[in-house]
Amino acid sequence: xxxxxxxxxxxxxxxxxxxxxxxxxxxxxxxxxxxxxxxxxxxxxxxxxxxxxxxxxxxxxxxxxxxxxxxxxxxxxxxxxxxxxxxxxxxxxxxxxxxxxxxxxxxxxxxxxxxxxxxxxxxxxxxxxxxxxxxxxxxxxxxxxxxxxxxxxxxxxxxxxxxxxxxxxxxxxxxxxxxxxxxxxxxxxxxxxxxxxxxxxxxxxxxxxxxxxxxxxxxxxxxxxxxxxxxxxxxxxxxxxxxxxxxxxxxxxxxxxxxxxxxxxxxxxxxxxxxxxxxxxxxxxxxxxxxxxxxxxxxxxxxxxxxxxxxxxxxxxxxxxxxxxxxxxxxxxxxxxxxxxxxxxxxxxxxxxxxxxxxxxxxxxxxxxxxxxxxxxxxxxxxxxxxxxxxxxxxxxxxxx
Ligand code: NDP
Ligand code: MG
Numbered sequence: 001x002x003x004x005x006x007x008x009x010x011x012x013x014x015x016x017x018x019x020x021x022x023x024x025x026x027x028x029x030x031x032x033x034x035x036x037x038x039x040x041x042x043x044x045x046x047x048x049x050x051x052x053x054x055x056x057x058x059x060x061x062x063x064x065x066x067x068x069x070x071x072x073x074x075x076x077x078x079x080x081x082x083x084x085x086x087x088x089x090x091x092x093x094x095x096x097x098x099x100x101x102x103x104x105x106x107x108x109x110x111x112x113x114x115x116x117x118x119x120x121x122x123x124x125x126x127x128x129x130x131x132x133x134x135x136x137x138x139x140x141x142x143x144x145x146x147x148x149x150x151x152x153x154x155x156x157x158x159x160x161x162x163x164x165x166x167x168x169x170x171x172x173x174x175x176x177x178x179x180x181x182x183x184x185x186x187x188x189x190x191x192x193x194x195x196x197x198x199x200x201x202x203x204x205x206x207x208x209x210x211x212x213x214x215x216x217x218x219x220x221x222x223x224x225x226x227x228x229x230x231x232x233x234x235x236x237x238x239x240x241x242x243x244x245x246x247x248x249x250x251x252x253x254x255x256x257x258x259x260x261x262x263x264x265x266x267x268x269x270x271x272x273x274x275x276x277x278x279x280x281x282x283x284x285x286x287x288x289x290x291x292x293x294x295x296x297x298x299x300x301x302x303x304x305x306x307x308x309x310x311x312x313x314x315x316x317x318x319x320x321x322x323x324x325x326x327x328x329x330x331x332x333x334x335x336x337x338x339x340x341x342x343x344x345x346x347x348x349x350x351x352x353x354x355x356x357x358x359x360x361x362x363x364x365x366x367x368x369x370x371x372x373x374x375x376x377x378x379x380x381x382x383x384x385x386x387x388x389x390x391x392x393x394x395x396x397x398x399x400x401x
Pocket of ligand 2: 158159160234
């Protein structure tokens with residue numbers, strides 16, 4: 001399947017094609033037509049952008065959330081002379097994620113909505129390029145069990161986790177464990193509010209929160225980066241991907257976003273992966289793994305960067321990081337609750353209904369109100385997710401939002 005230019009091109013499904021990761025993935029794919037062909041693309045609200053992507057990449061399938069949009073897109077595709085078939089909803093997403101012809105699935109839908117299609121790809125034994133960290137955070141144990149059972153190859157797209165993956169012992173990818181690894185050092189830029197005076201944080205706007213200093217990303221993950229919930233979700237993600245305990249993962253603020261994370265070995269060696277902050281590097285790494293391909297990213301200019309800084313995170317400034325670490329330690333239903341409460345709170349913040357500092361208050365209240373329970377199947381995960389959404393909704397109505 002990884003034979004490169006001599007074998008047939010790999011068939012790739014891109015879930016969340018209209019988003020930031022989806023577009024970067026298609027940019028890398030388009031650089032290597034001899035290696036990769038687009039099998040399916042999905043969009044949600046940006047249907048005209050999806051049409052343009054279909055015209056460019058001529059996929060076999062396109063997926064949209066409902067039948068009205070599907071009919072319109074199908075007509076437009078036909079008018080453009082394309083034979084792309086339009087599928088609808090979660091069923092359509094699961095179908096293109098698990099189709100026998102597909103080699104690899106880029107899971108780049110944002111949030112809990114990506115869980116079922118990503119799991120469908122896992123269960124079908126596909127190579128999974130995992131950007132949708134919320135899916136793994138919600139269902140970690142079940143997700144990893146499904147990966148082991150199907151023999152699916154799971155490759156992290158999150159820049160930090162892709163960096164850690166690259167710094168792991170060579171045999172790690174063959175399932176031989178993290179031999180000799182002492183700690184994982186998960187780097188974080190600190191986002192746009194790293195140095196904002198605490199008093200000003202009460203009044204920051206969604207636009208300020210989304211103005212990330214180093215990365216250009218979708219709006220939800222941009223707010224998560226500002227609150228450092230993103231790093232909290234990544235801590236949980238790292239524990240599952242690299243079989244680590246929460247205490248083995250240390251968060252390090254590194255404002256330049258040049259070192260994407262590090263692995264500390266028991267002999268004192270610390271391995272790091274560096275690169276310009278451009279998601280096409282981890283995407284190309286995962287697409288071609290274990291080979292290497294051109295990603296279109298400019299070479300790193302260390303002289304222009306000149307210095308690399310590090311500092312410990314301040315949990316008073318970033319309470320979401322503390323809440324995520326607590327959820328990581330509690331395990332079971334706690335990460336799914338944390339994730340769902342965060343999704344509701346961030347959506348309300350982006351809508352102008354809650355203030356930035358209230359995001360953490362909502363999540364903390366939800367976690368305090370609902371006891372942690374075991375999650376033995378997917379239904380239990382979605383029950384925890386739904387309960388957290390109800391409780392977060394109650395917070396909103398109690399506060400008149
Ligand atoms: P975007 O918001 O840019 O894109 C999200 C994609 O998901 C879009 O294609 C969107 O469709 C689709 N989508 C949104 N809601 C739904 C839904 N309910 N059902 C089906 N599809 C939906 O996000 P990003 O690309 O930034 O992030 C995607 C994932 O990758 C997230 O989990 C994020 O945490 C992760 N990630 C992103 C990084 C980045 O640099 N951007 C870095 C590391 C991880 P539409 O746009 O048509 O509405
Ligand atoms: Mg990341």
